[in-house]
Amino acid sequence: MPHQSRRLALVAAALLSARASLGAQTDYFNTDAGRPLTIEDAYALERRSIEIQGAPLRLERIRGGQYRWGIEPELSVGLFPRTQIEIGVPLVFVDDPSRGDRRAGAAGVDMSVLYNLNRETSLPAFAVGVGALLPAGSLGPRDPYGNAKVVMTRTFPAFRVHANAQATFGPRLSLPAGSPDPVGGNTLELSRWLAGVAVDRTLPLRSMLLAAEVFARAPLVRGQPLEWNAGVGTRWQANVRWAMDAGVGRHLTGDDRGWYLTLGGAYAMGWPWRPARR
Amino acid sequence: MRRIRRLSHQLVAALVVAVLPTRAATAQWSQVYEQFYLQAPHNWTFRTEYSHADRLFNAFDYGHAILYETLWRKPDAPASRLEEKEYAFLVNRVLVRPPRNPLEEAAIEPMYARLAPEAKMMFDWAHVLHRQLYDVLADERLDRAAKDREVQRIIAYYKSRPDLAFSSRPKSMALMQEQPYSLAFRKRYPKFNGLIWGYHWLQIGLYEPLVTGTTREARQAGVRATVSRFFQMLQDAPTHMPHQMPMTPAVAPAFAARYPEAGIIFDNLHSMHDVVSDILTNPAVPRDRKRAEILRAARLFKDDTSYVMGSTEAWVRMSQHMGVENMGGPAVGFLPSMPTPTVTYGAVMTHDDRTGEMTGFKYGSATGGDHAAHGAPVSGGAGADAHAGHGAAAPVPAPAGGHEGHAMPAAPSAPTAPAAAAAAAFQLRMLGDSLIRARVMADTAMHRLAMEAMQAMPPEQRAEVMQRMHGAGHDHGAMHGAAGAATFTPPSRRGATPRPRRTPKAAAPGGTTPRAGVSKPAVPTPAPTRDPHAGHGTHRP
Numbered sequence: 001m002p003h004q005s006r007r008l009a010l011v012a013a014a015l016l017s018a019r020a021s022l023g024a025q026t027d028y029f030n031t032d033a034g035r036p037l038t039i040e041d042a043y044a045l046e047r048r049s050i051e052i053q054g055a056p057l058r059l060e061r062i063r064g065g066q067y068r069w070g071i072e073p074e075l076s077v078g079l080f081p082r083t084q085i086e087i088g089v090p091l092v093f094v095d096d097p098s099r100g101d102r103r104a105g106a107a108g109v110d111m112s113v114l115y116n117l118n119r120e121t122s123l124p125a126f127a128v129g130v131g132a133l134l135p136a137g138s139l140g141p142r143d144p145y146g147n148a149k150v151v152m153t154r155t156f157p158a159f160r161v162h163a164n165a166q167a168t169f170g171p172r173l174s175l176p177a178g179s180p181d182p183v184g185g186n187t188l189e190l191s192r193w194l195a196g197v198a199v200d201r202t203l204p205l206r207s208m209l210l211a212a213e214v215f216a217r218a219p220l221v222r223g224q225p226l227e228w229n230a231g232v233g234t235r236w237q238a239n240v241r242w243a244m245d246a247g248v249g250r251h252l253t254g255d256d257r258g259w260y261l262t263l264g265g266a267y268a269m270g271w272p273w274r275p276a277r278r
Numbered sequence: 279m280r281r282i283r284r285l286s287h288q289l290v291a292a293l294v295v296a297v298l299p300t301r302a303a304t305a306q307w308s309q310v311y312e313q314f315y316l317q318a319p320h321n322w323t324f325r326t327e328y329s330h331a332d333r334l335f336n337a338f339d340y341g342h343a344i345l346y347e348t349l350w351r352k353p354d355a356p357a358s359r360l361e362e363k364e365y366a367f368l369v370n371r372v373l374v375r376p377p378r379n380p381l382e383e384a385a386i387e388p389m390y391a392r393l394a395p396e397a398k399m400m401f402d403w404a405h406v407l408h409r410q411l412y413d414v415l416a417d418e419r420l421d422r423a424a425k426d427r428e429v430q431r432i433i434a435y436y437k438s439r440p441d442l443a444f445s446s447r448p449k450s451m452a453l454m455q456e457q458p459y460s461l462a463f464r465k466r467y468p469k470f471n472g473l474i475w476g477y478h479w480l481q482i483g484l485y486e487p488l489v490t491g492t493t494r495e496a497r498q499a500g501v502r503a504t505v506s507r508f509f510q511m512l513q514d515a516p517t518h519m520p521h522q523m524p525m526t527p528a529v530a531p532a533f534a535a536r537y538p539e540a541g542i543i544f545d546n547l548h549s550m551h552d553v554v555s556d557i558l559t560n561p562a563v564p565r566d567r568k569r570a571e572i573l574r575a576a577r578l579f580k581d582d583t584s585y586v587m588g589s590t591e592a593w594v595r596m597s598q599h600m601g602v603e604n605m606g607g608p609a610v611g612f613l614p615s616m617p618t619p620t621v622t623y624g625a626v627m628t629h630d631d632r633t634g635e636m637t638g639f640k641y642g643s644a645t646g647g648d649h650a651a652h653g654a655p656v657s658g659g660a661g662a663d664a665h666a667g668h669g670a671a672a673p674v675p676a677p678a679g680g681h682e683g684h685a686m687p688a689a690p691s692a693p694t695a696p697a698a699a700a701a702a703a704f705q706l707r708m709l710g711d712s713l714i715r716a717r718v719m720a721d722t723a724m725h726r727l728a729m730e731a732m733q734a735m736p737p738e739q740r741a742e743v744m745q746r747m748h749g750a751g752h753d754h755g756a757m758h759g760a761a762g763a764a765t766f767t768p769p770s771r772r773g774a775t776p777r778p779r780r781t782p783k784a785a786a787p788g789g790t791t792p793r794a795g796v797s798k799p800a801v802p803t804p805a806p807t808r809d810p811h812a813g814h815g816t817h818r819p
Contacts, residue, residue: 028382029382046311046313047311047312047313049314078314081309081311082309116311117309118307118309119309119395120391120392120395121307121308121393121395121569122306122392123306155389157388157389204381204385204386205377205381207379239378240325240379268314270314270321272317
């Protein structure tokens with residue numbers, strides 16, 4: 001049982017790690033981790049905006065026909081200039097028919113802050129971020145995890161390039177050799193570190209973004225090898241309030257070369273209260 | 279592989295530059311940030327109620343953005359790149375099938391957005407103001423007082439970002455078109471420049487039917503008519519396009535009178551659009567100075583002290599003296615045909631910043647109508663179309679001194695008494711309609727023709743027509759010759775009897791007062807002023 005709960009915590013944490021923080025953009029052009037790609041741009045949510053991610057979905061198929069589903073209702077707020085704050089509660093569903101293992105539950109509480117340092121000029125745009133995954137819910141991690149990241153965005157005439165580097169702080173996990181891994185914790189894991197690059201191209205008259213990424217990460221579980229992943233995705237402004245996204249990715253290395261799919265929509269609105277008078 | 283290596287080198291170089299606080303890096307360090315629009319129940323109402331017009335604004339976003347991107351990225355491209363290729367795409371594709379959603383301009387002008395994100399965001403923020411005001415005026419749930427309150431609230435929200443907000447003090451046209459880099463864009467790209475002025479005409483003009491329409495149906499019909507008028511401008515470009523930057527008090531007088539602060543902000547916004555175009559176009563501004571010049575202009579447009587006109591009244595007067603017929607005409611109550619401009623394309627008039635009165639031409643000249651009197655004779659007499667006589671005179675450079683030396687046309691031959699009486703009766707009936715009267719007063723060419731026709735009338739009928747046109751107590755003599763008089767009298771809200779403008783406080787039923795902390799705009803007071811156009815063509819001085 002200890003192993004199982006640890007694995008479940010790992011899964012929950014992994015879902016968060018994969019998207020680090022869902023939501024947090026007013027429109028399709030402002031990409032964000034996990035929606036649909038893991039690598040995001042360096043811009044924060046607009047000040048005085050609120051974004052609600054109702055039920056962004058992530059579906060993963062791993063070895064043995066196992067599926068993992070995760071959704072995370074999340075609220076993002078542009079609280080200060082160039083600063084976004086997010087809080088979310090991921091919900092995880094595990095379905096492993098071969099073991100008759102079906103569970104669902106909250107997988108912790110995710111909080112993060114992204115601070116954009118500058119607007120791009122002849123210098124790239126930079127941002128720094130910190131986050132925490134706190135133990136909560138039946139499928140939440142046993143220990144809290146923190147992370148810090150650096151983000152850079154560089155624009156070229158035809159495309160943009162985003163580079164992310166992230167490190168996670170918290171107890172490393174050890175799974176006994178040969179222990180069953182019913183939920184495939186080796187495919188979606190918290191990373192000791194993660195680094196990657198994404199390229200996107202915009203179709204401005206269609207309000208659509210096409211993006212691709214490649215990133216590497218070192219799993220938090222001891223003894224597991226470095227993983228390479230690649231994905232493609234799109235963001236689309238459905239109307240003035242809703243930005244939709246969809247993406248698909250694949251684990252390129254390791255024993256488990258499963259695929260994953262994301263689908264979501266974000267609703268944007270302004271703060272319902274008035275600004276302070278000047 | 280070589281590309282990756284180059285990219286990594288760029289990344290390292292950028293990191294080094296970012297870390298080292300060199301002067302160059304400091305000049306490039308921008309922390310400007312975006313802000314969400316004011317959340318309110320009327321958000322996106324205009325989009326819902328007037329979707330055909332709203333979508334055009336999305337198309338305009340594209341036009342502005344592709345212009346700056348092209349000017350910045352392809353400085354050596356032939357003029358046809360913008361005048362033919364991009365123009366054709368805009369007119370035949372983007373304006374015909376405008377995007378459904380507001381566009382992300384940074385995606386269209388990525389390199390310009392890198393050049394001057396501060397200026398780009400000033401435009402974005404002002405465009406947010408534009409859209410929010412349309413929403414308020416389009417919201418049928420709000421009565422007049424509620425709309426006035428909401429407009430003031432939105433303007434206050436706009437001004438809560440002084441790092442982005444254009445000044446709400448009227449700026450002299452000299453800031454726009456008398457700088458070392460000025461006029462480069464309009465000279466090299468007259469068609470595209472006319473298109474941009476057409477955009478600006480519609481952006482301010484659409485407020486007018488929303489303000490003057492008395493019912494939902496009237497507002498709907500008015501907006502459709504104004505949009506149609508915009509498309510009429512595009513025919514045979516740039517012949518019917520504005521020849522001057524459209525000014526809010528001329529194109530949308532009722533809106534400008536009711537919300538002068540908003541009108542001033544928009545005129546400053548549109549001026550700054552032209553300034554950025556000129557800076558990007560003019561090769562005299564080196565590429566490594568473009569950003570600095572744009573930021574300098576942005577600073578001047580934001581502060582309340584540089585190039586400020588004497589008063590709101592002076593802004594109104596300057597707009598009138600520029601001539602609405604040179605700006606694409608009024609946004610409501612227009613004639614089927616386009617007005618004929620009375621100045622050469624892109625002419626630069628000089629004005630007295632204190633009073634707003636026109637003092638002469640710095641570039642270009644008069645071509646007919648009232649402006650012809652600033653240096654060129656014009657054939658008198660009214661044609662079947664009030665605009666028919668416009669442009670009849672060949673372009674002749676205006677005298678440098680402005681009004682001095684104006685050559686006035688000879689008086690028309692005297693008609694018979696019955697014909698004169700019939701003309702007087704006709705004029706009286708026409709001027710009895712407040713809308714027609716307002717349009718005559720707003721169009722300097724029509725005003726001149728009316729004044730010309732008046733000269734043939736018997737004295738007592740002339741006085742009656744004069745009084746109906748200008749109101750009791752009008753200085754009749756001042757209307758003639760070089761010393762004219764006109765008042766800024768927009769069409770009344772109800773379209774019945776013109777009423778004097780009121781302060782926002784008075785305009786709010788129930789004694790509603792503006793919120794504390796919300797700046798109360800100065801309201802132009804109708805006052806007899808000198809109009810250099812009034813009466814031209816009737817008497818020799």
